[in-house]
Amino acid sequence: MxxxxxxxxxxxxxxxxxxxxxxxxxxxxxxxxxxxxxxxxxxxxxxxxxxxxxxxxxxxxxxxxxxxxxxxxxxxxxxxxxxxxxxxxxxxxxxxxxxxxxxxxxxxxxxxxxxxxxxxxxxxxxxxxxxxxxxxxxxxxxxxxxxxxxxxxxxxxxxxxxxxxxxxxxxxxxxxxxxxxxxxxxxxxxxxxLHDGDAGPLCDPASLPHDHALVRALRQRYPDALTYRCAPHVPDAGLAPFLRAAMEQDRRNGGAGEAAALLDSFGNLLLCLPGQQSQSLIRTPFMECTRQYAQLRHALMMGKDSAQQETIKRYLGHPKHGTFVLSGGLDGSAASFMTLGAYGSTMEGALPENNPAQFQYVRPGMAQDALLALCQALPPLYSKLIKIEPRQVADAALIAALA
Ligand SMILES: Nc1ccnc(=O)[nH]1
The missing domain is CATH 3.40.140.10 (Cytidine Deaminase, domain 2)
Incomplete structure (x- = not known):
């Protein structure tokens, strides 16, 4: 040695x-x-x-x-x-x-x-x-x-x-x-x-037939995909059972009993996942959720011509147009800091102006003003360009359902 x-x-x-x-x-x-x-x-x-x-x-x-x-x-x-x-x-x-x-x-x-x-x-x-x-x-x-x-x-x-x-x-x-x-x-x-082909209007994947390749690929990653829908960017108590199921699985996977969901711009539930922390301390629910979504899009697009890729991008848009929902809010821990950073690496650019509530949590992990102060102190990419601003979900029934 x-x-x-x-x-x-x-x-x-x-x-x-x-x-x-x-x-x-x-x-x-x-x-x-x-x-x-x-x-x-x-x-x-x-x-x-x-x-x-x-x-x-x-x-x-x-x-x-x-x-x-x-x-x-x-x-x-x-x-x-x-x-x-x-x-x-x-x-x-x-x-x-x-x-x-x-x-x-x-x-x-x-x-x-x-x-x-x-x-x-x-x-x-x-x-x-x-x-x-x-x-x-x-x-x-x-x-x-x-x-x-x-x-x-x-x-x-x-x-x-x-x-x-x-x-x-x-x-x-x-x-x-x-x-x-x-x-x-x-x-x-x-x-x-990271923002390529982001210009056109998005299409609703819930309008596709159930046996469409895109729907099947989505459900392979998350069987309950497209079975819940809320008003765009306003998750309600209907999301609670999906979060709770993933939270229970997260605990079985060695995590703290948290989950991360991704809704698309129409309010469709795309993914709601636990972490994999018995495999790696840093495989937290948000890390799994953003990675699964990116890998899904990548797997669908690889080897396809540009028209087919365009269709996939329309139905499965950049996550910045949707909503990430954490069961538990961010706190002052290193793992939470990782989540903030991974959120930034997922966005990699300014949020759409019509989607200021892209990042939401149900149960708070720290006071909202302290969380915003933390976000404002982040390096320029996160604080000046993306302007990361997590907020609690608006629906009181959803908050009560996880309390
Ligand atoms: N520090 C880093 C920035 C971007 N990509 C990396 O792999 N590492």
Whole structure:
């Protein structure tokens, strides 16, 4: 156990993963998971876009490394606890990945900054975007190594001290520049893709015949899809039985008894899902719900011509036109922070003006004004562009039904 590694060598692996991601047409970000002696356990890169279509808005490199770790452990692998492990990432983690990393307990070494969505977006390493109780945790685990040089890529070290197995403790300027440029070269293109074909009017999937391929694919993921409908964006007590069933399943799956539902712009119930936390601590209901919806659309569209893809996008629109409903509200925990971030990564752009109540919860997890203050302190992507603003459902009978 006396193997050691330079930070530079680890960042170079992350940069190579980032290049692989860019080559695949997705966000150019990659990372590597190291054990307590500097051995590489796994390296991964962003997989948000696959085959030119959005496959999974949560498939960031860091989040995948966290899930990979828990999948290994639940399959019986003898891995050290997260506290002994370090994720080295080519780009500053977004809010989703930061929440996942903090919830799990990993250390992080960060190369390029991300002034839009990075947890250290202001480069102060004070993590004011986090709820106050989590800031010290981030300061003791998130390391921003020095980059020596005279260009704008150079910087002084900040944040946590790197683990002692790192010998060289700085990043070469050219490698840092590579991490930045690879991300910048794809960012706007991928964000554009996330909203592709979003112009036309939406069609009601409840109007399709029951044996239509789209309806069958939806019901394969969630058998009760399209069996409940409310006024658009106003879930009522009729949603309660679906939430309760998923909440009970969530508890059996190792979760806290929560659920996440997605309604479309017509008020149709598309998905209402539990988490899978016995498989991974971070597979919470919202993560499962947004991922299942994206994967459904991706599976239906892959290999189809553009007219067929257009039809699928009309019947299964971008989730920003619908409503996400959480059984339990957000609180100050790392897992809730992950949910806020994953919501942001799902939206990736301004909400439609006619849908200000896209994100709703039934039971509050914290006071509404404290929740809004938390959302306003998030990095610019979340607070200025998307303007994340979760609110409680309007229907008192639905609230009473889950009380
Ligand atoms: N920090 C990151 C931003 C975007 N995508 C990623 O995989 N990672």
């Amino acid at each position: 006396n193997k050691t590694i330079d930070i530079q060598a680890a960042v170079a692996i992350a940069a190579a993963e980032a290049l692989a991601a860019k080559t695949e047409g997705t966000f150019g970000v990659g990372g590597v998971l190291l054990d307590g002696a500097g051995n590489v356990l796994q390296s991964m890169h962003n997989k948000v876009v696959q085959g030119g279509l959005v496959a999974d808005p949560t498939a960031h490199g860091e989040r995948q490394l966290v899930d990979w770790y828990f999948a290994q452990v639940s399959a019986g692998a003898a891995l050290p606890p997260p506290q002994e492990l370090t994720i080295v990432t080519s780009l500053d983690p977004c809010c989703m990945c930061t929440g996942a990393i903090l919830a799990a307990g990993f250390h992080v070494v960060v190369a390029a900054p991300d002034g839009n969505a990075g947890i250290n977006y202001d480069n102060h390493a004070s993590f004011t975007a986090l709820p106050a109780p989590l800031r010290a945790q981030a300061a003791s685990r998130f390391c921003y190594p020095a980059v020596r040089g005279a260009t704008p890529y150079a910087r002084a070290a900040s944040g946590a001290r790197p683990k002692s197995f790192f010998i060289g403790k700085s990043i070469n300027e050219a490698t840092q520049a590579l991490c930045t440029l690879v991300f910048e070269s794809m960012a706007s293109q991928v964000m554009q893709l």
